[in-house]
Amino acid sequence: MLQKWAFTFVLFLSVLSASAQFRKIPAVVTDAFKAKYATATGVEWKDRLTAFEANFKVGEKDMKASFTSKGEWLKTESNFTYNSLPLEVKDGFKKSKYADLTVTGVMQVEEKEKGVLYKIAVKKNEYSKRNLVFSKTGQLISDNGTII
Template identity: 45%
Template sequence: MKKFVYYSLALCLAFTIYGTANAQMRKLPAEVTEAFRSKYPTALNVEWRDRLTGFTAVFDLDKVHYEAKFTNKGFWQSTENEIEEEELPAAVKDGFQKSKYAEEWTIEKIYKLALREDKTQYRLEIEKSDIQKKNLLFDPTGRLLSDKMTL
């Protein structure tokens, strides 16, 4: 009988934790959804994620998958999408080839970031091993802006 009680309590706890994890922590502000609709009126398959400091919309537009970040007040911060290596500007490829990472690190994924004030940056996810991974951020001229460790 004790085992049944313990199993029942464990099952209730698991359902409570699962339900809480899947619930959105706060309501999506109207300013955020209005700003999104204004910027991307034809977006499809929109899903929202609460990031505490703002909200992220994951969506499809013209058969491309995007992720757009907005502040809690509805100000657009950035939009990114994964691109193929062939789409990477020659200057950014050259910047990577001239960096200290070119010989031992391989490019795993490439993202194009659209930022405010019509700025563009490119984020390269690179890997040396299963444990050693970095994000490199380049401007369109191929200048390395930052290199950060990632998981």
């Protein structure tokens, strides 16, 4: 019984430390962030081991940006509403086989390598959900389904 308790305690500490900040955010990273998002407020940093992630607001929009340890910008995600999507993306969604599903979330993702993409989370029911990724021209690029 004592061994089981000790194992559980060690596991708990491991999980706790996994979400802790491991490294100090390098100045080159914070400087790159400030240069790209000069009007950002409420900035909170997280160390994701492979990148540093800033959660922040620009105006009323919640955003998240990732940078390498050398200050190189990787991507930015921003919450969107369905109504604020470009017409081409809404049209692409309406023409897709998923148009009858309920939209549960929308996000714009700007990536260094891929440019601007739009993620639309949809669900058929509580157990069947999909994450759809559209190009800015409305083309469905990927469709990742999850069953909970």
